[in-house]
Every structure is written in structure tokens, then in C-alpha cells.
């Protein structure tokens with residue numbers, strides 16, 4: 166066993182100090198880093214701040230007031246709990262528990278929503294942890310804590326409510342639970358009411374409420390949802406309308422107001438699960454009520470699950486397993502830097518978000534309904550970059566699944582749905598090329614080349630090796646060149662909304678050219694290593710021509726043009742009225758190495774001059790004010806939002822990487838801080854979205870809400886900011902030959918430490934700035950001539966020391 170770089174070491178202890186978390190506090194809460202929790206101190210945030218529970222097959226989204234929904238395996242085809250997206254009031258319904266004081270005939274919710282009762286100071290706290298959320302409220306002398314958790318092994322969620330009477334009088338109480346079921350097929354559930362409102366079936370069986378609606382995609386197998394509790398019921402409801410009463414919302418259910426369940430079953434209509442439990446609490450007395458909700462295949466299995474997880478010991482075990490599994494996951498890389506905001510992200514929160522995005526791509530969030538968007542092909546490939554060091558086997562499996570979504574001629578489906586495996590949408594010019602990026606990341610991390618020989622079928626062709634899949638992806642792009650010998654943009658490239666149309670379908674993408682150049686060089690390196698010299702030579706010739714084409718046609722004088730429209734007119738040129746400069750064509754000119762050092766510096770200077778803003782780098786400027794089909798849907802967004810000149814957090818780290826490659830450390834780090842959630846948390850009232858995860862974008866000037874973040878959680882921002890921080894800023898970068906140390910530290914930093922598990926050994930890396938004395942690298946005390954750390958694979962700990970020379974812009 167490799168010793169886990171964990172709590173025993175001073176490194177982890179320091180970087181998880183209470184202080185670090187408090188330093189990044191904001192108006193709505195703070196990081197409790199020793200517990201790896203984000204603590205939210207008021208319920209009524211500008212947007213719901215959510216968490217994802219469930220490591221593998223089961224997923225429960227939950228907000229700071231218990232809103233959210235659940236699914237098993239697939240948010241479209243196996244949806245368990247319903248959500249009303251974009252509803253007023255927002256964030257409904259959820260996993261609610263209503264408490265009714267029988268003597269006073271008053272009631273409230275243990276999670277604030279949906280009754281939204283007035284709360285005194287300190288009467289609310291939500292703690293989002295890794296895979297669990299706890300909400301505390303104090304109302305009328307009753308302290309309540311509800312913990313929501315998804316155990317690692319089974320497709321269930323546990324709601325554990327603890328009530329304590331802090332007053333002087335005994336209390337007679339009724340607790341009503343509420344969960345609204347979805348009929349498994351989320352699309353039908355939201356659209357085809359003439360059908361769905363006549364199929365629902367939900368009944369009581371002892372302490373269990375069973376949702377048995379007879380509609381499921383994989384016919385022949387029964388799927389049901391269940392909701393059980395650990396004690397006898399005084400009543401129940403399975404019909405939503407019976408529970409709420411006519412014209413009532415979730416905040417004022419008639420059953421709760423009157424203190425009596427209707428004992429309704431659902432037979433058509435809207436199925437719910439609501440238990441009625443009567444409680445008596447003496448002063449000082451507390452009690453814990455355990456609910457289990459989940460997916461099952463039979464009532465007997467549901468009963469077993471409920472029995473298992475309502476046992477306090479099972480819940481304790483699940484909690485311990487969950488914690489251990491996250492500790493294991495996070496133990497692969499730990500850092501201590503002079504910036505608590507960086508440590509919080511790398512050690513916990515950015516890594517956590519990377520895992521969630523890896524699991525669910527862009528499918529199911531508060532902004533994505535889990536219906537139209539499945540697992541994105543380009544998205545999922547990029548998501549592997551944030552997790553490959555910790556779960557290489559899962560990444561390997563994902564790469565092979567993605568390869569199955571490729572066509573024999575080389576291009577790929579844009580997305581697929583996890584349960585059915587069904588692919589959807591084609592024609593994007595970059596999708597297939599991302600398979601090269603994920604595979605290379607896997608190879609650089611693990612050195613396991615055998616994956617290249619693994620054979621998987623194409624959508625429309627017999628199995629071929631992964632190497633063949635990659636080669637076809639590359640060759641396909643070279644077969645799709647337009648009038649300037651640049652890749653045709655097709656439906657769109659990475660920028661989904663830069664989709665110029667026209668009768669000739671001749672629009673070209675300069676960014677794809679740069680990206681293609683980058684992946685071609687990756688493939689050349691791979692082919693050489695594998696002894697495929699012919700491939701390497703052929704691709705080198707193609708890359709050379711691409712380089713000429715880009716530098717000849719796409720240099721605009723001070724930056725690179727982004728694309729050419731169908732009539733060969735430039736997009737992203739000083740000659741354009743709007744959208745004169747686009748970010749990606751500059752950052753990737755540097756990352757790909759396709760241009761000269763002089764142009765590389767100049768185009769990134771133009772980025773700073775024309776795209777930088779106080780809240781991050783805009784994707785283009787000036788934003789488009791009208792929709793022009795020859796440019797694309799980008800002009801449909803309000804100026805400053807999303808791809809239309811918004812601060813696209815996915816593309817920002819590419820600019821940071823480019824600056825790091827140019828050695829301009831302070832500039833790179835300034836960009837990083839502008840969008841990093843831990844640094845922005847102080848501005849939470851402006852930023853609005855979660856202070857612990859990246860959003861897809863932040864509104865930019867000229868928008869009146871500049872600084873406001875939207876579309877949090879499922880975004881490529883997670884993986885790429887993680888890649889920038891760990892591989893470029895700290896510069897610990899896996900290569901085919903081993904771990905390269907190439908830090909690019911801000912001037913103010915004296916150094917940093919990292920513990921990193923890599924190819925079967927643990928590296929304790931200490932980087933410091935050397936004003937005098939020895940400069941260079943030592944491994945286990947011995948000088949090493951290069952910056953490449955040897956691969957040991959000996960399951961031991963190795964000490965790596967790097968003394969950096971000073972440079973004008975920081976240390977390299």
C-alpha cells in the first residue's frame with residue numbers, strides 16, 4: 166500500500182485549518198474545512214445553493230432549503246423525484262418535513278422551505294458536505310436537524326431528522342413527510358399530461374409508501390420508488406391533491422394545517438409519499454426519525470432496504486464509508502500554498518466538483534433539466550481531466566464508452582444517454598477530437614498503454630482498437646478543410662453558439678485549427694512512442710500545413726481571427742463591427758504552439774487589453790447586439806451573458822494556461838483569482854451563485870448585472886480550473902515520460918508543497934524560491950538533471966525538492 170498522504174502529515178493539517186475556511190468567508194456563509202463542509206447561514210439566498218449526493222448510480226440534488234430531485238442511473242429515463250424547474254416560487258418541491266404543534270395548531274418546515282417561516286438570528290444553518298447535507302432550524306423551542314445522505318452502495322437516500330424540545334413544556338407534535346414522485350420518464354412527466362395523469366399508482370404497505378406507476382423504458386423489468394420510515398404511521402397520503410387541498414401550494418398543505426392525513430392512495434393524478442407520525446417530547450427530550458427513499462425492483466426489496474437503513478448502525482456505517490471514500494479520493498493530491506483560497510479548491514471543493522461533473526456531465530442540475538442533454542461527448546472527455554489522477558479505472562471505462570459513440574468515419578455523437586446508451590446529435594467539428602485529449606491524459610497519468618489496444622465498436626462499424634478510434638478522429642478532421650485550408654466549423658465548434666450558417670456550409674473555425682494542431686502533436690508523440698512512424702510522419706506533414714494556413718490567414722495584426730463565415734468574411738477581427746476579438750483563438754494559439762513567440766505574447770496582450778474585466782475574461786468583445794445568422798446564435802443572448810461576451814469560466818483557465826506557458830505568472834494568477842469561487846465568495850451578494858463551486862459563466866460588462874454568476878456546478882470550468890491550478894500554476898504536470906515540475910508561481914509566493922500519488926508511488930514535492938545557493942531539482946536528496954521526476958512504481962514515498970530561479974514575472 167502506498168501510504169495515504171493524509172491527516173497525520175502536517176501538510177494536510179495546515180491546509181485544512183479552520184482559519185483557511187474562515188478567510189474565504191462571504192456574506193452567506195463560510196468554509197468549515199476541518200469537516201470539509203460549506204456552512205450557509207441564511208436560507209433565503211439569491212439562488213438556491215445546491216449539493217449533489219450520491220457517488221455512483223444514485224443522485225440526489227439538494228438545495229440549502231432541501232429543494233431538489235433524485236434519479237437512479239439516468240436523469241431522463243429513471244427519475245424518482247419530481248422538480249418544477251424555473252418555478253415560482255423558486256426551488257420547489259423538495260424533501261420536506263413539516264412539523265405541527267398540536268396544542269397551538271401551528272406548523273412549519275424543518276428546512277425553511279416551503280413554509281418559509283420567520284426565523285430568528287442563528288436559527289438556520291445548512292451544511293453542505295461531501296455527499297451529504299445537513300439543515301438545522303430552531304423554531305418555537307424545537308431544535309431540528311435533518312441530515313440527507315446517499316450511502317455509497319445502494320440506490321437510496323436517507324433522511325434523518327432529530328428533534329429536541331428545548332422549552333419547558335411537553336410538546337405534542339405531528340411530523341408529516343413529503344416527497345413528490347416522478348413517473349420515471351422525466352420528459353413524459355413534464356409534457357404528456359393527458360397520458361401521465363392517468364397512470365400513477367402509489368399505495369401504502371405498512372410503513373412503506375410505494376410508487377408503482379407502471380411505466381418504464383426497459384419494459385419487462387419493474388422499477389419502483391419507495392419511501393419508508395422507522396416507526397408506525399398515524400396516517401399517510403399518496404395523492405398530491407388530497408395532501409395539498411385545492412388551490413394550495415406546498416407551503417400550506419391542508420393535511421398539515423388540519424393535522425390529519427387523508428390516507429389517500431394515488432390512482433392516476435400525481436403520486437406523492439407522505440407519512441404522518443405523532444410524537445410527544447418532554448422538555449429536554451430528543452428523538453430521531455429515520456426515513457429511507459430510493460429506487461427498487463420489488464416491494465420486498467424496498468422493505469429490506471428500509472429495514473437495513475433505518476437501523477442506526479447501518480446509517481452510521483454508511484456515513485463512515487462515505488467519508489472514507491471521499492478521503493480516499495482526495496488523498497491522491499494535496500497541496501499547501503500561501504493562498505487558502507487555492508488550497509480549499511484543490512484539496513476539497515474543486516476536486517469535489519470535478520467528480521460530480523465527471524458523474525453527470527451536463528445532464529442534470531438546477532439549470533439543465535436532465536432531459537434534453539445527456540452525457541456530452543466533448544464535455545465528458547474534458548471532465549476526465551479533473552479526476553484521472555484519482556479514479557483512473559473509471560476514466561478508462563468512460564473513455565471506452567465514449568469511443569462507442571464514435572462513427573466509423575471518425576466523427577462522434579454530440580451526447581449519449583447513460584441508461585439506454587442512445588446517442589444524439591452530430592456535426593460538431595471538435596467533438597471527436599476530445600477523445601484524444603482524454604486518452605492522452607489517461608496515458609500520461611497511468612503509463613498504461615494497453616488501453617490503446619482495447620477494441621470497441623463504432624456506432625456503425627465493427628470493433629477497432631482505441632488507437633484506431635483516435636487516428637480516425639484525427640483523419641476525419643483533416644478531411645473537412647474549407648477554403649482557407651482550415652477546418653470547417655460544421656454545426657459549431659467548442660462554442661456551441663458560434664454556429665455560422667450559410668448556403669455553402671463553408672464556414673471555418675480557426676480555433677478548431679489550433680485545437681487540431683494541438684491534438685495532432687499529441688498523436689505524433691504517441692505514434693512515435695508506439696513505433697508507428699508512418700502515422701507520425703503523415704500527421705506531421707498535415708500539422709505543418711495547418712500551421713501555415715493559420716498564420717497566413719488568421720493573423721489579424723494584433724490577435725487571431727476566430728472563424729470565417731460562409732462567405733469567407735472573418736469573425737473576430739478588428740474589421741468586424743462587433744465581436745472583434747474572441748478569447749479562445751488567442752489562448753489556444755499559445756497552448757497549441759501553432760504560432761511564433763512574438764504573436765503568442767501579442768495576442769495574449771490583446772486579451773488583457775480588450776477582454777479582461779474586474780470579474781474575469783470575457784469570451785468576446787464587444788458583445789453582439791443583434792442576431793446575425795452568419796455569425797450564429799451567440800447574438801441571441803443579451804450582451805454580456807453566456808457566450809455573448811460573458812465571462813465563460815470554462816475558457817478562462819485556457820487563458821491562464823497560455824499566460825503560464827508564456828511565463829507570466831502574476832497575470833495568470835490574477836485571472837485565476839478573479840473567477841475562483843473561494844476568492845469570489847466575499848462578493849456573494851453580487852456573485853449570487855454557490856461560493857464553493859464554479860459556475861458556467863459570470864455576467865460581464867456591459868450587462869447591468871456584471872459579476873453575477875449563473876449555471877453553477879456542471880461545467881467544464883471545474884476540470885480546466887483544476888488543471889490550470891495543479892498543472893500550470895503549481896506546474897506538477899503528468900507527461901508520457903513522468904511527472905514534470907514546471908511551476909509558474911506569482912512573485913509573492915515563496916513556494917508550495919504538494920503530496921501526489923503518481924504511478925504507484927507517493928511524491929512529497931517541495932518547491933521554493935531560491936535567491937541564492939542550489940537551484941534545480943533533487944529527488945530523495947540526489948540532484949536530477951532535468952525537471953522530470955523519475956517514475957518509481959515502488960509504492961514508497963519520495964521526496965522531491967525544487968529550488969526555483971527568480972524571473973521578472975514570477976518564478977519558473
Ligand code: GLC
Pocket residue numbers: 527541543544658659660661662808815861880881
Ligand atoms: C456549454 C457546453 C459545452 C460548450 C460550452 C461553450 O458549457 O456544455 O459543450 O463547449 O457551453 O459553448
